[in-house]
Amino acid sequence: MKIFLDTANIQEIKEAAQMGIIDGITTNPTLLAKESGKELQMIASEIIHLVDGPISLEVLSQKAEEMLEEGKRLFDISHKHVVIKVPMCEEGLRAIRMFAFHKIPTNCTLIFSANQGLLAAKAGATYISPFIGRLDDIGEDGMVLLENLINIIDFYGYETQIIAASIRHPLHVTQAALLGSHIATVPYPVLKKMFHHPLTTKGIEVFKQDWEKFIQSSN
Ligand code: G3P
Numbered sequence: 059m060k061i062f063l064d065t066a067n068i069q070e071i072k073e074a075a076q077m078g079i080i081d082g083i084t085t086n087p088t089l090l091a092k093e094s095g096k097e098l099q100m101i102a103s104e105i106i107h108l109v110d111g112p113i114s115l116e117v118l119s120q121k122a123e124e125m126l127e128e129g130k131r132l133f134d135i136s137h138k139h140v141v142i143k144v145p146m147c148e149e150g151l152r153a154i155r156m157f158a159f160h161k162i163p164t165n166c167t168l169i170f171s172a173n174q175g176l177l178a179a180k181a182g183a184t185y186i187s188p189f190i191g192r193l194d195d196i197g198e199d200g201m202v203l204l205e206n207l208i209n210i211i212d213f214y215g216y217e218t219q220i221i222a223a224s225i226r227h228p229l230h231v232t233q234a235a236l237l238g239s240h241i242a243t244v245p246y247p248v249l250k251k252m253f254h255h256p257l258t259t260k261g262i263e264v265f266k267q268d269w270e271k272f273i274q275s276s277n
Contacts, residue, residue, distance in 0.1 A: 059235045062111075062221065062243035066090045068104050070246040075108045082111035084187070084221065084243040086143065086167065087118065099135060106139045114165045114185075116143035122152035126160075129153070133162050141184060143167050146174045151181045158182030165221065172206040179211060179218040187243070189224035190234070200224070205237050212238075228252045 060081035063074050066089040074080045083105050093101055098115070105113050115135075117128045129142035141163045144150045150166065157164045158181070165185040166178035170193060178186045188207055190200030207220055222234035222242040228251050234242045244252075 059239060060241040061231075061249070062241055063109075063249065064089070064223065064225065064243040064245050066093050066101055066105070067246070068093075068101070068108070071105055071108050074246060074249060080109055080111070081241070082113060082243075083109055084114040084143070084165070084223065086114075086116050098132075102132075102135045102140070106136050109139075111139070112141045112163070112185075113139045114141045114143040114167075116145075116167065117153070120149060122149045122156060125149065125153035126156045129157060129162060129164075130160070141165050143187075144183075146170075146178060151177055154178060154181040154183050167223070169207075170203070172203060172210060175203075175207040175220075176210055179214075179216040183218050185219050185221050185241070187221045187223040190222055190230055191224035191226035193224075194226070200230075201233050201237065204234060204239060208238050 061079055062082040062084050063071060063080050064084050065071060066085040071083060090098065102115060115132045117125045119125045119128045125144060132142060133140050142157055143165045144153050146166055146168045154164045154166060163184035165187055166183040167187045169175050169186050169188040175186045175188060188203050190204060193200035193203060204222055211218055211220060219240035222239045225231060225242055225244050225248055227248060231242050231244060231252060
């Protein structure tokens with residue numbers, strides 16, 4: 059499973075990229091708004107310099123034709139890296155079809171039902187992003203949606219890749235991997251938690267102490 063980082067924060071991306079396990083980046087307007095004082099173009103260029111993978115940048119226009127124009131400008135930042143994030147809605151689906159015609163990759167975001175995912179895949183979305191955590195928040199099971207989408211995409215052989223998004227904790231990542239999600243996009247604090255286990259920490263400490271005892275006894 060590919061792991062994307064769900065952030066627009068350059069420091070987080072720098073640290074995660076050094077770990078060598080980040081395959082791409084997803085951003086959204088909320089994440090970008092946290093990086094106040096910087097222009098989108100500058101943030102995107104910095105990200106591209108750090109991560110050699112797809113980087114989702116979201117369009118804010120309301121009409122398909124305007125989404126296309128806005129998306130083309132974003133795509134020009136880097137044809138190799140930029141993926142246009144398009145919200146799930148009727149205009150968004152029309153835009154995804156147009157982007158596909160222009161061979162511009164898309165990530166259909168804000169997917170909360172299997173039907174929405176099916177429509178996005180049919181429209182030619184490169185990626186679809188079901189929001190797991192936000193469904194859990196309202197008492198639904200986000201993992202059921204992810205499983206349904208994996209089955210639908212697999213059954214009909216769509217090339218669309220599924221990004222498990224709105225990930226809130228390490229268990230979400232494990233569950234997404236077990237279901238066979240192509241990708242999980244993970245906030246940095248969740249990624250850091252994935253490294254840790256109390257028995258690993260304890261084990262490292264005990265090995266260190268025992269090795270020091272061994273060194274002392276052999277002097
Ligand atoms: O990037 C989209 C998604 O991951 C947002 O997550 O935590 O705002 O529901 P969240």
